[in-house]
Amino acid sequence: MQGKMNIKKLVKKDVVSLRAYSASEIPCRVKLDANESPCGFDEALKAAVLIRTNRYPDPEAKALKKLIARDFRVRPEQILQGNGSDELIYYLIATFGGPVLYPVPTFSMYGIIAQAFGEKKIAVPLDDAYDLDAAAMLTAVRRENPKLIFLASPNNPTGNCFASERILPLLEATRGIVVVDEAYQPFASDRGFLPLLKDYPNLVIMRTLSKIGLAALRLGFLIASPEIVEEVNKVRLPFNVNALSQAVAVAALQEKKKLKESIKEIVGERDRLLSAMAMIEGVTPFPSEANFILFRVFGPDRVYRALLKKGVLVRNLNDAAPGCLRVTVGSPRENTAFLSALEKIQQQQRQEQS
Numbered sequence: 001m002q003g004k005m006n007i008k009k010l011v012k013k014d015v016v017s018l019r020a021y022s023a024s025e026i027p028c029r030v031k032l033d034a035n036e037s038p039c040g041f042d043e044a045l046k047a048a049v050l051i052r053t054n055r056y057p058d059p060e061a062k063a064l065k066k067l068i069a070r071d072f073r074v075r076p077e078q079i080l081q082g083n084g085s086d087e088l089i090y091y092l093i094a095t096f097g098g099p100v101l102y103p104v105p106t107f108s109m110y111g112i113i114a115q116a117f118g119e120k121k122i123a124v125p126l127d128d129a130y131d132l133d134a135a136a137m138l139t140a141v142r143r144e145n146p147k148l149i150f151l152a153s154p155n156n157p158t159g160n161c162f163a164s165e166r167i168l169p170l171l172e173a174t175r176g177i178v179v180v181d182e183a184y185q186p187f188a189s190d191r192g193f194l195p196l197l198k199d200y201p202n203l204v205i206m207r208t209l210s211k212i213g214l215a216a217l218r219l220g221f222l223i224a225s226p227e228i229v230e231e232v233n234k235v236r237l238p239f240n241v242n243a244l245s246q247a248v249a250v251a252a253l254q255e256k257k258k259l260k261e262s263i264k265e266i267v268g269e270r271d272r273l274l275s276a277m278a279m280i281e282g283v284t285p286f287p288s289e290a291n292f293i294l295f296r297v298f299g300p301d302r303v304y305r306a307l308l309k310k311g312v313l314v315r316n317l318n319d320a321a322p323g324c325l326r327v328t329v330g331s332p333r334e335n336t337a338f339l340s341a342l343e344k345i346q347q348q349q350r351q352e353q354s
């Protein structure tokens with residue numbers, strides 16, 4: 001075959017119409033766009049010297065699973081490791097297929113991966129308080145019989161937890177799997193859904209190390225019944241979590257005190273940011289149980305650009321959540337830089353209008 005070839009004609013229809021997840025690197029002084037932690041675990045990198053580069057990593061990530069099992073009071077057979085929880089979403093959809101049901105706005109990967117597999121997507125809008133629309137979700141469960149329901153709680157980008165009185169009826173009504181994505185659970189005030197695992201054989205909990213200071217490692221895991229883990233494990237690529245990440249994660253997760261303190265500081269800073277943002281005229285922050293804050297402004301595109309001009313990068317969510325931007329809780333200095341930039345921008349706008 002020579003000459004011009006239309007590659008697009010070869011690609012599956014569902015993939016042609018996808019857009020690649022854009023995680024573009026925009027240069028900035030204060031990076032508050034990706035819900036990363038301001039606190040790293042660079043000491044733990046020393047553990048990497050122990051690995052042998054010529055050997056494959058442990059395909060079962062045994063040391064890591066043992067630690068996680070102890071921390072979460074589950075058995076190692078209840079844990080499956082992923083190259084980030086993104087990969088676990090991929091594996092879950094590869095295992096169970098669709099339809100795939102989720103509320104919107106939410107984490108975009110559920111829809112992107114469902115589409116990549118050519119599975120039917122069912123997106124049900126959240127209610128006005130950004131909680132699950134219980135009636136609409138139940139109707140969708142009964143009508144579409146989804147194989148998978150993805151619920152991020154705390155939800156990204158809205159920051160709130162869904163009411164458990166709205167999640168439980170879904171767990172009971174569905175004949176499929178309910179995945180509660182607890183990427184932000186460490187920052188939340190309630191306990192999350194782990195205690196319910198023993199009561200619901202169709203419940204899967206997802207966790208990640210990405211939001212608590214280890215995003216570079218790409219490490220997520222799911223916790224479920226051994227039966228579910230066994231099935232999903234069949235589609236897992238043999239060495240999906242590399243040796244460097246395994247070794248560094250094991251070291252970092254043993255720094256319990258540092259983990260706890262960094263989370264405490266972020267929660268404190270989040271609450272400081274929330275009250276300060278609420279005082280700025282024209283800014284409406286939404287309550288958050290996560291390490292970020294969604295906020296509404298007039299002219300979000302303009303505010304986004306003005307913040308960037310002052311060196312502060314946030315996430316523009318005007319498409320998914322009209323009028324809204326999302327700021328990650330950073331270090332105290334970064335948060336103060338963000339606040340003073342936002343204050344100035346709003347002040348300037350008021351002057352221009354008067």
Ligand SMILES: *Cc1c(COP(=O)(O)O)cnc(C)c1O
Pocket residue numbers: 035083084085086087107152155156181183207208209210218219220
């Ligand atoms: C960031 C995020 C993830 C992705 O986690 P990785 O482990 O980095 O792949 C999963 N779910 C939600 C809701 C997130 O916001």
